[in-house]
Amino acid sequence: xxxxxxxxxxxxxxxxxxxxxxxxxxxxxxxxxxxxxxxxxxxxxxxxxxxxxxxxxxxxxxxxxxxxxxxxxxxxxxxxxxxxxxxxxxxxxxxxxxxxxxxxxxxxxxxxxxxx
Amino acid sequence: xxxxxxxxxxxxxxxxxxxxxxxxxxxxxxxxxxxxxxxxxxxxxxxxxxxxxxxxxxxxxxxxxxxxxxxxxxxxxxxxxxxxxxxxxxxxxxxxxxxxxxxxxxxxxxxxxx
Numbered sequence: 001x002x003x004x005x006x007x008x009x010x011x012x013x014x015x016x017x018x019x020x021x022x023x024x025x026x027x028x029x030x031x032x033x034x035x036x037x038x039x040x041x042x043x044x045x046x047x048x049x050x051x052x053x054x055x056x057x058x059x060x061x062x063x064x065x066x067x068x069x070x071x072x073x074x075x076x077x078x079x080x081x082x083x084x085x086x087x088x089x090x091x092x093x094x095x096x097x098x099x100x101x102x103x104x105x106x107x108x109x110x111x112x113x114x115x116x
Numbered sequence: 117x118x119x120x121x122x123x124x125x126x127x128x129x130x131x132x133x134x135x136x137x138x139x140x141x142x143x144x145x146x147x148x149x150x151x152x153x154x155x156x157x158x159x160x161x162x163x164x165x166x167x168x169x170x171x172x173x174x175x176x177x178x179x180x181x182x183x184x185x186x187x188x189x190x191x192x193x194x195x196x197x198x199x200x201x202x203x204x205x206x207x208x209x210x211x212x213x214x215x216x217x218x219x220x221x222x223x224x225x226x227x228x229x230x
Contacts, residue, residue: 004159033218042203042222043160059218091159103207105152107159 004108006092012114013082021077021111025094032075033093033105034067043091049075082115089113120204125225134191136224138204141185149180149187152203154223160203164189191226199228 005024013019025032034046045059049069060066064082069075079086089112093105121139128134140149148167152160164171166178166187177190191198203223 035220042201043220045218045220048218093159104150104162104165105160107161110157110159 004092004094004106006090006108006111008111009109010112010114012116014116015084016081018078018080019082019113021079021090021113023075023077023092023108025073025075025092026106027073029094029096029106030072031095031097031103032069033095034075034077035091035093036061036088037091037110038088046077079113082113084115087113087115120206120219120221122202122204122221122224124222125227127227127229128194129229130195131193134194134198134226136189136191136202136226137186138189139186140204140206143184143206144208146208147206148208149178150205150207151176151178151189152205152220154201154203160220163202194226194228196228196230199226201225
């Protein structure tokens with residue numbers, strides 16, 4: 001595709017429910033990143049993938065958060081038992097060369113998650 | 117990880133040149149400096165990247181002094197559409213990389229007025 005796409009664009013859920021957010025990176029980009037941005041705040045790094053592997057998961061806020069990437073392409077971020085503090089915009093980005101080399105990140109439009 | 121410090125906000129007027137300075141006293145030898153721009157309700161967008169001296173592209177210039185402990189993003193003749201948040205990142209481009217490339221912080225909120 002032309003750019004990074006994310007779905008859904010908006011998600012409203014009830015506290016305690018599980019949600020799954022999807023990211024389709026730019027074709028050929030080996031690295032994929034997930035960030036969270038609360039209202040009026042900067043970006044908070046969550047996790048990145050080099051291929052299908054996530055070398056460092058320490059950025060995930062809690063064990064309710066998990067992410068996977070399959071086929072070196074699509075990634076899903078899953079939040080279990082959502083809490084109100086999980087409400088934020090979740091941004092996905094991809095880059096050609098990962099953290100090394102050509103690491104210009106291309107961002108998707110984000111998924112706005114609202115937990116009631 | 118090199119920690120960056122930027123002003124929280126800046127105001128300017130249309131047609132002026134805007135300079136946003138980022139401090140990174142602990143920058144490492146292999147670290148590059150990258151700037152991103154974020155408009156409301158959008159993901160950040162890459163503006164410019166450099167290692168030393170001066171880099172210029174069609175959007176901005178990046179000035180890096182010899183000690184590399186700071187960098188200045190220069191936006192020539194800003195317009196209302198340049199109102200955005202600007203992030204300075206410092207990270208390693210070499211093999212093995214570093215997660216400095218992932219630390220966006222809160223950035224500098226630039227407001228351009230007519």
